[in-house]
Every structure is written in structure tokens, then in C-alpha cells.
Amino acid sequence: MKFDDVLYEKDGRVAVLTLDDQKKLNALSPGIRQGLKEAFEEVEKDDDIKVTVITGAGRTFCAGADITGFDFSPAGAKAFLNDVFQALTIGENVSKPVIAAVNGLALGGGLELAISCDIRIASEKAKFGVPEINLGLLPGFAIVRLQQIIGMSKTKEMCMTGEPISAEEALRLNLVSKVVPSEKLMDEAMTMAGKIAEKPLLAILLAKSAVNRHIGGEEITYALDSMPFLFGTEDVREGVTAFLEKRKPVFKDR
Numbered sequence: 001m002k003f004d005d006v007l008y009e010k011d012g013r014v015a016v017l018t019l020d021d022q023k024k025l026n027a028l029s030p031g032i033r034q035g036l037k038e039a040f041e042e043v044e045k046d047d048d049i050k051v052t053v054i055t056g057a058g059r060t061f062c063a064g065a066d067i068t069g070f071d072f073s074p075a076g077a078k079a080f081l082n083d084v085f086q087a088l089t090i091g092e093n094v095s096k097p098v099i100a101a102v103n104g105l106a107l108g109g110g111l112e113l114a115i116s117c118d119i120r121i122a123s124e125k126a127k128f129g130v131p132e133i134n135l136g137l138l139p140g141f142a143i144v145r146l147q148q149i150i151g152m153s154k155t156k157e158m159c160m161t162g163e164p165i166s167a168e169e170a171l172r173l174n175l176v177s178k179v180v181p182s183e184k185l186m187d188e189a190m191t192m193a194g195k196i197a198e199k200p201l202l203a204i205l206l207a208k209s210a211v212n213r214h215i216g217g218e219e220i221t222y223a224l225d226s227m228p229f230l231f232g233t234e235d236v237r238e239g240v241t242a243f244l245e246k247r248k249p250v251f252k253d254r
């Protein structure tokens with residue numbers, strides 16, 4: 001089955017979702033956003049499914065928000081951000097557990113999608129980064145959730161430098177549970193999903209909701225509310241134009 005740009009396969013009690021918009025490196029394009037929404041609606045209503053594994057087709061897991069779809073008007077930026085935000089927080093907002101099998105680059109909203117999932121397994125080729133600063137932006141969800149996983153200092157370093165980290169470093173920082181050779185990634189993810197799927201669903205659902213109960217939401221609203229301001233700055237226009245023109249941006253701090 002396919003929901004827009006998200007492939008949907010069932011393997012016993014496990015749903016496997018594959019982001020598949022490879023010409024944009026699986027960035028959160030309208031097709032991926034809509035596909036994620038519909039695929040997870042299917043997961044939630046299908047009583048056969050207990051666990052979801054999410055991965056990316058090709059060389060990336062997900063390259064983040066769709067930079068070609070940015071809208072710089074205040075209302076447009078807000079609507080765009082809300083839509084992207086719904087997509088990248090989906091792992092956290094569905095009731096059933098989600099495992100991210102991170103096959104390659106997970107950047108910006110791609111890293112955020114991965115951290116909204118309950119568990120992450122990475123291929124040794126995976127890299128994790130929040131490069132939004134190179135566009136004059138910040139990762140609204142990661143700024144809150146990433147520090148809850150890897151701590152304040154490393155989160156600030158990643159957000160301020162925009163430099164990605166390797167899968168091995170992600171393991172050291174507890175960002176992922178396991179790093180495996182890329183050809184073993186799906187087997188490992190499916191083995192873990194299979195183990196969970198053998199357990200009783202009601203206890204699984206409570207394990208997720210009880211652990212997530214303390215993680216909060218207000219700080220995220222604050223971070224998200226500050227984004228339209230950044231979208232209105234000259235530096236974001238320059239960052240985005242430079243990305244699209246494949247050149248280094250020249251920021252003016254305004």
C-alpha cells in the first residue's frame with residue numbers, strides 16, 4: 001500500500017512505513033507529510049497492528065523540512081510550521097509504539113521525526129544533525145526534546161554549529177539504542193518490533209503514555225511560537241536562497 005510518498009507494508013503485527021521522496025532526500029514534502037498522517041491513521045485503526053517501524057528509502061532517513069516549500073509571510077510561515085510540526089511529532093502523538101530505523105542522514109525535521117519515535121536503531125551510515133542554523137532558523141521541537149535525551153550542552157552545540165554527529169556518537173549520547181551494519185538495520189528493527197508485538201497491547205500503550213507523561217508540551221509551544229519571527233528575518237531569506245542556489249550564505253545578523 002502507499003499513502004502519498006509513504007510506503008505502508010504489514011509484516012504480522014508490525015507496520016513498516018518507508019519515507020519515499022528520494023529526489024528531495026525524503027524531506028518533509030507535502031507528499032511525505034500527508035502520507036505520514038494517513039499511514040498512522042491506518043496504524044491506529046488497524047487492530048492487527050501493535051508496533052510501527054519507520055525508515056527512509058535510499059541514502060537518507062529524512063533531510064528535514066521541505067526548504068522548497070517555505071512561505072515567508074507571517075500567516076504562511078505559521079501554517080507551514082504547524083503542518084510540518086504535525087508530521088515530525090507524529091511518533092510521539094500516536095498511541096502505539098514507533099521504532100525509527102535510521103538508515104542514513106536524519107537532519108533537522110528528520111532528526112526530530114526520529115526523536116519523536118519511542119526507540120531509535122541506527123545504521124552505521126546514519127548521521128544526526130540540526131542544520132537549521134545554516135538557514136537562519138532553529139529546530140523548534142528538537143530544541144526541547146533533544147536536550148531531554150542528550151543534555152543541554154550538546155544540544156546547544158548541535159543547534160549552534162549545525163554540525164551532524166555520527167551514529168557512534170549518537171549511541172554514546174543515548175540518542176539511539178543500537179548501531180548496526182546497514183544491511184542488518186531492518187532485521188534488527190523488525191526483531192525488536194516483533195519482541196514488543198508479542199507483549200500485551202494495553203501494557204505496551206501504558207508504558208508509552210506513562211513514560212511520555214512527564215515530557216511536557218508548553219516549552220514546545222514557546223519554541224514553535226518563536227519560529228514565525230525568525231521566518232520574517234532577512235537572514236532566513238538569505239539562508240534559504242543560498243541553499244537553493246547551492247552557495248554559502250552571507251548573513252547580516254538581521
Ligand code: COA
Nearest residue numbers: 023024025027063064065066067068105107108109131132
Ligand atoms: N528540502 C527540500 N529539498 C531538499 C532538502 C530539503 N530539506 N534537502 C535536500 N533537498 C534536495 C536538494 O535541493 C537537491 O535537489 P536538486 O537535485 O533538485 O538540486 C536534492 O535534494 C539532493 O540534495 P543535495 O544537496 O544536492 O545532496 P547532497 O548529498 O549534496 O547534500 C544534504 C545532502 C542533506 C547534506 C543537503 O541536501 C542539505 O543540507 N539539505 C538540507 C538539510 C536541512 O537544512 N534540513 C533542515 C531544513 S529546516
